[in-house]
Amino acid sequence: MKKIFLLTILAMLGFRGLNYAQDKTLTGKVKDAKDGAVLPGASVVAKGTSIGTVTNSSGEFTLKVPVSVSVLTVSFIGYASKDVPVSTGFLNVSLDVASNQLEEVVISTGSRNSKRTMTDTPLPLDILSAADLKSTGQTSFDKALQYRVPSFNTVNTPVNDATSLLDPYEIRNMGPSRTLILINGKRKNTSALMYIQTSPGRGESGADISAIPQQAIKRVEILRDGASAQYGSDAIAGVMNIILKDKFDYGSATLTMGITAKGDGKHIGFSVNNGSNFEKGYINYTIDFSRTTLANRPGKVSADAEADASLGFGAPLAQVKSFLALKPDAGNVNGQPENTAAKFLINGGYSVGEKAELYYTAAYVYKRVNSFANYRTPYWRPTDNGLLTPAGQTYLGYVPTFQGDLNDYTATIGVKSESNGWKTDLSFTTGGNKQLYTVSNSVNRSLGKGSPTYFKPGGYEFSHNVGNIDVSKQVNDKLSLSFGSEFRAETFTVFVGDTSSYVGSGADSFPGTTPNNAGTNTRFNFGGYVDLGYDITDKFLVNGTLRSEHYSDFGDATVYKISSRYKFTDKVTLRGSYSTGFRAPLLHQIYQQQAQASFVPGQGIQTKGVVNNVSPQAFALGVPKLTPEKSTNFTVGLGLNPTKNLSVTFDYYNIKVKDRIVLGSEIEGTEAGNTALDNILTSNGIVAVSFFANALNTTTSGLDFVVSQKNVELGMGKLGINLAGNYTFENKYTSINNPKLIADADKSIFDRTQDALLFSSRPKYKVILGFDYLIKGININLNNTLFGKTRFHQNGLDANTDTEFTPAVVSDLAISIPFSSKTTFTFNVNNVLNVLPKWDFIDLKTGVKTRYDANNNVPSAKYYEQYNLITFNGRYSRVTYDGSQFSQLGTIFNASLNIKF
Known part of the structure; x- marks a missing residue:
């Protein structure tokens, strides 16, 4: 495969090289006109052609052009483009800052109309370049954000079936469904997957951002503020706008290879990434293939706990020890699953008049993930009915496999035009996410020897079609106006499994979807907004937005937002906003109903049920139909620019959500056994039931801060220092809304385990300290990420005990070496010091923390039972079943070779 990659690159280079015969070579350097700082990554293009390159880390470039070329066009984000006459010798190019270009960076996310530079914006924004993401060394977009944006968190869970297809993420501890994802300013479709396991993000769904190829990204804009008034539902916590590479500068091919320190x-x-510019337009495309093999991190299993009837399986100790002698980890496979992905993306534009452009974007992703369920030991499943063990061999149990096949697509076509100062953007977007599952090396025990060993248990699909029209005008020097509307139609489908996957006890590890739980549901909504921006003075700006929405399934919602900023001087800016917001219940949350096999501490794997919000069972329980969440969001911030190379921002936020939608805790039957709840459980053959409800009122508040110092002279190079952090003051519920039937039975849909998953399982704080050192063209990047503590209360813990993951610093090193203007080699060591998650038991009465030692129970013997309950007898000893605040894989080495052509 490596030879094929190399031949492909050489072929590309050779093909392009045919066009450069009889060329001349130009060299030069690009700098900031004001402070002389070099500008790595600046675009240098022979005017009137598609021939170009970018400056290296020293700001220098080398470019072969036809002898007829007389002018170079030099450009860089945030600077005015410049035409430079070609002359003999070395070209020194100085670019001036262009505020209008910076304004365009902000307009697409920060406001629907008012154009403001980063210093002037009334809203907190993070803008990350492609280089920022690449320097993390992470192989997926979501993990790169984890180590660049303090308020952004994502987590790997050790084993959670379909959750392995995409990890839950969130901004400001608000869950994946409260951050709106945009691609080039257009809404990205939600994933078909809803997290229902005991993991962060439970009961929610988000867009699959891990599927977006990093090579296609030009920059990422993250608005850390409620934006329902601008964009509608799903923007309570903020908006992430992924801007794709557009006008073609150069082509590139990147080969990446990596491995963990353990060798897996x-x-x-x-x-x-390639493309072309032509007379009236451009096209830019990206093709990305990747494969990651299994990284296994199981723990050592306790024989005594396995043999214990209350903790394990009540099997003879001798039998358990005999098996564990062969498989000390009980055959379990958990950690990072095998992942194969193919990604295709295209972005283009075409001029259709003097002031009009047709634009289009399309992306398709195929992903296959192979993971494993818990190993079925011979004392857990005494037989496989001879279906999985070859004849003549001793039966040693079996490990069911779980395969997820994901297809995700999105496409937009639109027209932007301008007439008499009115700017119009008319677009249509379609997108979808489909996931189908396969279980193999398993059996349906109720079918005996007639059971297959391969099952298709069903899957899910979500799709939407979105139409937008946005109109704006700068009415005069002080007043700007914009308005627009959006129509969106959504469809959610649950696919039925094959009969053998659900009949009787169902496929062991992942029962299939029954026909009565499958089906298709749809809805539509229509919304409109108006946005006004007014400069009261040169220093004082006020912006207001009003939005109204109508949904076909629950009715209307009206929200608003007011934001402002005041510049005391060019060095001190005060900003703030207040907004109301809403989030419509997902179709998944309304209609998904299923039986699910889950780990129950002390009881092994049990089948539980999720009844949908419109089902007869939910009606019998007195569960009201879901309504939108309502929110208020207040932010106030301070921006400081003490010197030209130093900038500081502080932003306080306070988010209150009323009628927050949650997937409740598993409710078991009563001791009397004669209630409607008991009848539901008995008739469905499940041990517990969960459902969605507008169950909580919550408050989340915190502080974001960013300190950036650049151009520090150090030796023969220049050092940049970046300090960014997030600290959570409050993240809690203020009240629980239990249905009367549940409350009368002295039960609650929100228990301490759900409380932990929703609130305390995310870092209390996160701080990123980064150093960028540039010397003789070599760029050295050292990032240190401090993950604050997280706390869990797993099922099985006594009322006086919690578990807490301790704070830890993860250090990442990246060295980028330009071999030439066209070839760059980058070496990354992620988690240089091999820092692994560590957790303690906490006695809530005394505050004493105890680190349990599985190999020596003294002096922690009092936690013996609880340790085995929450780790499934040691199977998940490193991170527990719920995961931790950072990766469990330890040190990872990555290397990449990038060749421009």
Whole structure:
């Protein structure tokens, strides 16, 4: 495969090289006109052609052009483009800052109309370049954000079936469904997957951002503020706008390889970004292939706990010890699953008049993930009915496999035009996410020897079609106006499994979807907004937005937002906003109903049920139909620019959500056994039931801060220092809304385990300290990420005990070496010091923390039972079943070779 990659790159280079015969070579350097700082990544293009390059880390470039070329066009984000006459010798190019270009960076996310530079914006924004993401060394977009944005968190869970297809993420501890994802300013479709396991993000769904190829990204804009008034539902916590590469500067091919320090989790990836400029437009495309192999991190299993009837299986100790002698980890496979992905993306534009452009974007992703369920030991499942063990061999149990096949697509076509100062953007977007599952090496025990060993248990699909029209005008020097509307139609489908996957006890590990739980549901909504921006003075800006929405399934919602900023001087800016917001219940949350096999501490794997919000069972329980969440969001911030190379921002936020939708805790039957709840459980053959409800009122508040110092002279190079952090003051519920039937039975849909998953399982704080050192063209990047503590209360813990993951610093090193203007080699060591998650038991009465030692129970013997309950007798000893605040894989090495052509 490596030879194929190399030949492909050489072929591309050779093909392009045919066009450069009889060329001349130009060299030069690009700098900031004001402070002389070099500008790595600046675009240098022979005017009137598609021939170009970018400056290296020293701001220098080398470019072969036809002898007829007389002018170079030099450009860089945030600077005015410049035409430079070609002359003999070395070209020194100085670019001036262009505020209008910076304004365009902000307009697409920060406001629907008012154009403001980063210093002037009334809203907190993070803007990350492609280089920022690449320097993390992470192989997926979501993990790169984890180590760049303090308020952004994502988590790997050790084993959670379909959750392995995409990890839950969130901004400001608000869950994945409260951050709106945009691509080039257009709404990205939600994933078909809803997290229902005991993991962060439970009961929610978000867009699959891990599927977006990093090679296609130009920059990322993250608005850390409620934006329902601008964009509608799903923007309570903020908005992430992914801007794709557009006008073509150069082509590139990147080969990436990686491996963990333990020698597993091998990664190989190959991507090509290319395109072309032509007389009236451009096209830019990316192709990306990757494969990551299994990284296994099981724990050592306790024989005594396995043999214990209350903790394990009540099997003879001798039998358990005999098996564990062969498989000390009880055959379990958990950590990072095998992942194969193919990604295709195209972005283009075409001039259709003097002031009009047709634009289009399309992306398709295929992903396959192979993971494993818990190993079925011979004392857990005494037989496989001879279906999985070859004849003549001793039966040693079996490990069911779980395969997820994901297809995700999105496409937009639109027209932007301008007439008499009125700017109009008319677009249509379609998108969808489909996931189908396969279980193999398993059996349906109720079918005996007639059971298959391969099952298709069903899957899910979500799709939407979105139409937008946005109109704006700068009425005069002080007043700007914009308005627009959006129509969206959504469809959610649950696919039925094959009969053998659900009949009787169902496929062991992942029962299939029954026909009565499958089906398709749809809805539509229509919304409109108006946005006004007014400069009261040169220093004082006020912006207001009003939005109204109508949904076909629950009715209307009206929200608003007011934001402002005041510049005391060019060095001190005060900003703030207040908004109301809403989030419509997902179709998944309204209609998904299923039986699910889950780990129950002390009881092994049990089948539980999720009844949908409109089902007869939910009606019998007195569960009201879901309504939108309502929110208020207040932010106030301070921006400081003490010197030209130093900038500081502080932003306080306070988010209150009323009628927050949650997937409640598993409710078991009563001791009397004669209630409607008991009848529901008995008739469905499940031990507990969960459902969605507008169950909580919550408050989340915190502080974001960013300190950036650049151009520090150090030796023969220049050092940049970046300090960014997030600290959570409050993240809690203020009240629980229990249905009367549940409350009368002295039960609650929100228990301490759900409380932990929703609130305390995310870091209390996170701080990123980064150093960028540039010397003789070599760029050295050292990032240190401090993950604050997280706390869990797992099922099985006594009322006086919690578990807490201790704070830890993860250090990442990246060294980028330009071999030439066209070839760059980058070496990354992620988690240099091999820092692994560590957790303690906490006695809530005394505050004493105890680190349990599985190999020596003294002096922690009092936690013996609880340790085994929450780790499934040691299977998940490193992170527990719920995961931790950072990766469990330890040190990872990655290397990449990028060749421009």
